Amino acid sequence: MIARHQPTPTTTTRPSFLRWLFIAGATLILCSCRTAAPTHNSDSLVHPTKLPPTPIVSASTVETAASTPAIAQVAALEPVAASPDATPAEQEPAQNEPPRFISPIAENGPVVTSAPIRRHRGCIHGRVMGHCPACVAGQVGSVPPYVVHDNYQYPPNFPPIRHKDEYLCDGGDDFPSVAVHKDFSVIGLEMEDTIVHFDTIDGKRTVVPSNPVCIYAPRFASVRKVTNPVLSEGALPSLDLKDRMKLASNDENLPTGFLNQPRQIVQQLGRENTSTYRDRNRGVGLENVQHLRAYVGGVSAWTDFEVVRTGTFKEEDKPRLAQAAAAAITWTDLQAVQILIKETPASVLSEKTSGQSVYRYEMPPGKPKMRVIKLASKKEAQGGEIVEFTLRYDNIGNEQVGNVTLIDNLTTRLEYVKDSAKSSLEADFFTIENEGDSLILRWEIIEPIDPGKGGVITFKCRVR
Amino acid sequence: MSRFADRLRQFCPRKSQLGVCLVLLASLLTTSYAYAQQRVVHYPFGTQNMVPGAIGRAALGKRAPLRGYYQPVEVHAPKGCHIAVAVEGVFVESKKSPVNVGLLIGQVYRFQVTRIPLRPGLEVYPTIEVVDRLYPPAGKAARFPVPVILTLEEIDLALKGSLVTRVIYVENPDAALGGHEEPGEQRYFETRAQDDPLKVADVLGRPIAILRVGSRLPGQNPDASFFYGSPHLEQLPASRQIPAKPE
Numbered sequence: 001m002i003a004r005h006q007p008t009p010t011t012t013t014r015p016s017f018l019r020w021l022f023i024a025g026a027t028l029i030l031c032s033c034r035t036a037a038p039t040h041n042s043d044s045l046v047h048p049t050k051l052p053p054t055p056i057v058s059a060s061t062v063e064t065a066a067s068t069p070a071i072a073q074v075a076a077l078e079p080v081a082a083s084p085d086a087t088p089a090e091q092e093p094a095q096n097e098p099p100r101f102i103s104p105i106a107e108n109g110p111v112v113t114s115a116p117i118r119r120h121r122g123c124i125h126g127r128v129m130g131h132c133p134a135c136v137a138g139q140v141g142s143v144p145p146y147v148v149h150d151n152y153q154y155p156p157n158f159p160p161i162r163h164k165d166e167y168l169c170d171g172g173d174d175f176p177s178v179a180v181h182k183d184f185s186v187i188g189l190e191m192e193d194t195i196v197h198f199d200t201i202d203g204k205r206t207v208v209p210s211n212p213v214c215i216y217a218p219r220f221a222s223v224r225k226v227t228n229p230v231l232s233e234g235a236l237p238s239l240d241l242k243d244r245m246k247l248a249s250n251d252e253n254l255p256t257g258f259l260n261q262p263r264q265i266v267q268q269l270g271r272e273n274t275s276t277y278r279d280r281n282r283g284v285g286l287e288n289v290q291h292l293r294a295y296v297g298g299v300s301a302w303t304d305f306e307v308v309r310t311g312t313f314k315e316e317d318k319p320r321l322a323q324a325a326a327a328a329i330t331w332t333d334l335q336a337v338q339i340l341i342k343e344t345p346a347s348v349l350s351e352k353t354s355g356q357s358v359y360r361y362e363m364p365p366g367k368p369k370m371r372v373i374k375l376a377s378k379k380e381a382q383g384g385e386i387v388e389f390t391l392r393y394d395n396i397g398n399e400q401v402g403n404v405t406l407i408d409n410l411t412t413r414l415e416y417v418k419d420s421a422k423s424s425l426e427a428d429f430f431t432i433e434n435e436g437d438s439l440i441l442r443w444e445i446i447e448p449i450d451p452g453k454g455g456v457i458t459f460k461c462r463v464r
Numbered sequence: 465m466s467r468f469a470d471r472l473r474q475f476c477p478r479k480s481q482l483g484v485c486l487v488l489l490a491s492l493l494t495t496s497y498a499y500a501q502q503r504v505v506h507y508p509f510g511t512q513n514m515v516p517g518a519i520g521r522a523a524l525g526k527r528a529p530l531r532g533y534y535q536p537v538e539v540h541a542p543k544g545c546h547i548a549v550a551v552e553g554v555f556v557e558s559k560k561s562p563v564n565v566g567l568l569i570g571q572v573y574r575f576q577v578t579r580i581p582l583r584p585g586l587e588v589y590p591t592i593e594v595v596d597r598l599y600p601p602a603g604k605a606a607r608f609p610v611p612v613i614l615t616l617e618e619i620d621l622a623l624k625g626s627l628v629t630r631v632i633y634v635e636n637p638d639a640a641l642g643g644h645e646e647p648g649e650q651r652y653f654e655t656r657a658q659d660d661p662l663k664v665a666d667v668l669g670r671p672i673a674i675l676r677v678g679s680r681l682p683g684q685n686p687d688a689s690f691f692y693g694s695p696h697l698e699q700l701p702a703s704r705q706i707p708a709k710p711e
Contacts, residue, residue: 023483027490100609163599165634165670219635219645220611221669222652223661227627380601382608383645387646412640437642464644 080315086372166218168193170389170411171207171374180205184405191436192411196393198449199403200368210372215387216380217463219413303375303390311394311454369397370449372406380461384418389461394454402448406457412436413464420460425449427457472688516676517692519662520570520595534698535597536567536609537673540648541577542616548557548576549699550691562648566608566698569594573663574691588622590614591692598634603706606700610672618677627678631661633669 173195176188180197182205189195194210249304306314370393377388391408395401418437421429425445432440443457507595524530541547541561548558555576558574567573572593580586593611600608610632618628629654653668655661665671681692 019483023487026487030491071598120632163670165636166598166600167678168637215603216608218598218600218608219637220632220650220672221635222613222630222632223655223665223668224628224630224652225628225655225659226621226663229625229627274605335553380604380608384647411637413637414644415644464642 014344031380043323056235075330102247125248128159164214166216167214167215168411168413169212169214170376170414173207178207178209178407180207184403186407189407189409189440191434191438194372194374194391194406196370196372196404196406198368198370198401198405201399202366204368205403206368206370208370208372210374210391213374213376213389215376215378215463217382217413219383234373260293264273303377307373308375308390308392311392313360366399367397368395368399368401370394370404372400383463385463386460387414389459389464390421391457392454393457395449395451398451400448404445404449406441406443406445408441409434409457410436410438410441410461412438414438414461415460415464416441417460421457422459423455423457425455513588516591516593516674517570517572520593523595524570530569530597533569533597535569535594535672536565536606536700537565537592537594538609539563539565539575539592540611540613542581542614542619544579544581545577545660546579548578548696550576550694551697553686553688553691555558559700562702564606564700564702566700567594568695568697569597569645572692573695573697577614577619579637581616583619583623586623587681588614588619588677589680589682590622590675593674593676594672596672598672609700611650612673612675613648614675614677622677622679625679627676629661629672630675631665632673633665633671633674634697636669639668692709 004190039352170192171194173193174190176190178186178188178193178195178197180186186197186362192212195207196210197205197207199205305317306312307317373392374392375392377390378385381387389408391406393404393406416431421441421443423429423443426447427443427445430442430444433438443458445455449455517581539547539562543561545561546558547561547563548555549563550573558576558578563686565573570593571604575590575592577590580588594610598605598608598610612630612632618630621628632650641651653664655664662671662674680690688694
């Protein structure tokens, strides 16, 4: 019988705190590694999938989207029930409509198809969080469309998320969130932020951001490099110059003393002048077209919505707001009351039988809330063009609010046009220079705002 | 928590292995975070030792929507200059600056700039290579061309024998500088001798086009290589000039 030798395990008695010290040190070193923050998105994020050509969006849809002004959704996105008046046929274009950021990328426009439902987890309580594409596009819990271009299928955030460098955005509240101290000092107000803050009856101060508005306005710059050829040129100077040649002779030509003309002029040719003149000018039509140079007061054509005039959203405005489908849903009157059963919105059942009992729900007091909507007069602009912005703010709560202050921190590429700010309510207007060589616009509404009331502020900016 | 500890013990039964597992887990998390923080470089090779057209053709292989797309380009030259484009190996009728054309991405186009003010009889032949495209709203592509601006200073440098490379990029709006730009002007940065302009532009924004101008002349009978095969282009009407400060 052969006894198999088994090595006895050797145990080393090293103190355990050394091992943990090593682990902690390695973790500290590895966690301290940081690199530069990304400046723009990756191209490699998109892996297009080849698709057969399936044109779905009609030309009328694209035309409607192109004719509407630049409108994005309101920031206070909340999951609301579908409008009872809207039929499924009316709701379908709103779902398939590309969001504001998804601009058609070719003359024919993109083709939008449906995709499986995917709930986004980056949005807290349905609010827009920074540049979150799904939140911005209002696709929280909805059906995100796929964009098809050149027979390739792209994610719903294509192309604007990849190429947001071509868009000039203003509005919203980017991270960090804006906060207002007791002495009305504002912190966290980044460039492009637009907010309204107000005081409630119980002394609470609340900040509400507006919706972001994006305008297509790419700006270009360049990097130059001058490469000179590696060349050396030089001429050797003459060391000595000897000219042994001398003048042999010197001839002098005498000038002409006189000149005779041998022949006289035989004849002279000339052209006769025109004896008659016939006028062939005919009468031309005269049109006197007088263009509108300016308007005073009233609501601009591009902001002639019920929600801007009175603060109440109507179904008739939905086609004009189809480009911002999420905004149109959010601006319904159902924002105050919502019926959700296990996160599923309740559907409206219409029957001919009359109701047996009526339930009345009274809103408890102490629910102050404000809403601010930002609109732009143009979807795209070149450098030097003037864009008019409209801020519509409303008290959608059930109690009075005071110290209402609207602040718009303009981005670098927007230059405020002097004396262009107008307010429907009496307000004190201030401008402060910001770090981006632009201005912070601030309106302090003097009077408190009652429930259901609101106002409109307009101002103009020149695109740099 | 106990379930997680049990699961961890299955993989790391001994305490010494547990420490190694924790170190590996921490390194994995930190490296993934660092990878996500890295800035993506579109053009790692730059323009050094790259023949004209190689950068654009490399971009075609990465991004599908670039193929077959005519990117509108507005070529500016000093006031009074005339610009002619090459069609099938011949410079066609020259037009007054600026000239709007639609250029294929990844191709190299040869232009002729004549009637240079105060330089009678002198001509330069710049090339333009488009390496990326814009994504404007539908029907607005011609309204937003890529401006390629050739200054009188660069023409003088080219006539003296220098090679001027200008990489035009889309400015990152988050890092944009203030101030106005007049039409026909473009803000530019001069690179150092050891820097590559494409790499610098890649840091500052998204490179779109490359302008090269030197002192090369076509000669009596220029061959196809001078025109880089004369790729097809689209002649576009002049875009609407917007005054910098109306009223």
